[in-house]
Amino acid sequence: MPSAVSTTQFRGYAIHDTKNWTSFKLIDFEPKPFEDYDIDIKIEYCGVCGSDVHTITGGWGKPALPIVPGHEIVGKAVRVGSMVSSIKVGDRVGVGAQICSCMNCAHCKNDDEQYCPKRIYTYNSRYHNAERTLSQGGYSTAVRAHEQFVFPIPDEMPLEEAAPMLCAGLTVYSPLVRNGAGKGKKVGIVGVGGLGHFAIQFAKALECDDVVVFSHSPKKRDDAMTLGATDVVFTCKDGFEEPLVGQLDLIICTANVSDSALLRGLMSTLKIHGRLIMVAMPDESLPSLMSTDLAMNGALLGGSLIGSKKEALSMLDLAVRKGVKPWIDVVPMKDCGKAVRAVKDGKIRYRRVLKMDIE
């Protein structure tokens, strides 16, 4: 095994201006100083996530520039810190949207490390160190992450299929399990896209009785059924919600919901005290509701932030056992500009994965 330092170049495709958010240029960048719990990963694949687009376009606010996006990262561990116990050099590993947290607060100690107030995201986040190092993402040769945020990839899972699990998969798996998806439950999934196509599969893998897919596009019907839907409802039809009023225990909403009538309709399909968990994070505000829209069935509208390591590991295990797989196309990493454009335009069926090509 060659030494980690010599094999790990930190070099990635970066955006320098949010107005030119498809014009990636290679940059070298300095990772945070290596510490005892850190792991360096030589990247082989990185998925393209909607978050990448929200960030590089400035939709979520002005990012630090230049910015290397990418937080669905898989590869091999090439250097492990002296305190790392769960990973060894050469292991197939991955990293999602978070690479560090304080490890000391109640959230970190309670498998809620994704909610740590000192969390560091995989890119566009500054470490609390003296250098205030900026994290850079996985459209690059390597990433350095704390052991807690490095997930071993099961042998049975191809690396390129593991990549999109680590943000898109985990982002829907966590709210499914935290909100009781399983036998005896009727679950709704809004949107058939990068997140939605995982959510349908995981709802099925968790053995929910019904997996009702809401989509604005009749074209998605066959895909939704193939992915595991028990029913598909088209939201473009007035009164789409009527046959389902009061039926669903839980809805995971992976799509941008742009108007109040649609959100109100979705909420009305919930049972008493049912929950709609919004995992789509559009640049715009959610449509507003009346208080009465929530009162009529005592429903709850909630949010969710990625997932914990514990959940990531159980998700990967479930995916292997139940055959959950992303639908991906793999392209060279140099085509990242086209990839983010395609994500923005909603043209991916359903995840694009970049293959490392930096010399």
Next chain:
Amino acid sequence: MPSAVSTTQFRGYAIHDTKNWTSFKLIDFEPKPFEDYDIDIKIEYCGVCGSDVHTITGGWGKPALPIVPGHEIVGKAVRVGSMVSSIKVGDRVGVGAQICSCMNCAHCKNDDEQYCPKRIYTYNSRYHNAERTLSQGGYSTAVRAHEQFVFPIPDEMPLEEAAPMLCAGLTVYSPLVRNGAGKGKKVGIVGVGGLGHFAIQFAKALECDDVVVFSHSPKKRDDAMTLGATDVVFTCKDGFEEPLVGQLDLIICTANVSDSALLRGLMSTLKIHGRLIMVAMPDESLPSLMSTDLAMNGALLGGSLIGSKKEALSMLDLAVRKGVKPWIDVVPMKDCGKAVRAVKDGKIRYRRVLKMDIE
């Protein structure tokens, strides 16, 4: 005991035009046909609720006219149907915002009768009978209600103090207990008004560790502390939420929250997966949030609709045991026009109760 039929006149103060919503005129009205589970109550007091104002002003939509509002009703049972087992003629009883439901659906069988799709509200609701009888409220001589919605009033509780419990009290008690308020919990109450002044007292009576009151008005501080607050936070101050970020298990919001920054600030004070339950039902939409506002702590924004009979009885029992009492002023029922005006103007400290005066 005089016969029920002769003593029970159905005559009440009605609004005939939402534009003249303080001009009440006496009308006679026909109750629904008497059935085996029905109880007639000779009204002694009726509380004035914000819902009355929303309804008679047309804020919640055009009501059936003429309309007799009032759904915080107490008095004596004067006629009981042949199947009624829990109430006898002469009992001190009350009725809240609901007087009937189907009694057969899963909600009705599961102590969720307030969520029955066929629920009949105490006023401005039409029965599913052939006559489509319109329900009329408690600014009147009498009300007819199904036994399930008639609550015995504990002997220790003056009738006029019981009245506001039956809507305002129950509306906050139900979401408190359904969302786990009790020992070890930190609860926030937004607003010190008709609902809020009950919510503070019930949160204390339920032995919550902390009862943090949010108010826009520094003038409410002393009242909040007297009612049982452990802390009072003024929401008019920028950054009011900062010392409380991530602290609260549950917030019951009894006030109209008109801007996104305020709602966002309140949501940020919740623990991971904490809940803000909105019980205020303004005429306007809730302010819109970003999906990220909910994601950062996985928080939930929910609604709630009055409460069940089971909850009403446990609330009345708790109120007696722990000394929960509304702060009321009692006025003759003929002053209902002034009373609704004062509620609309936020001038009540904290509940006005009408005393029957119809000859």
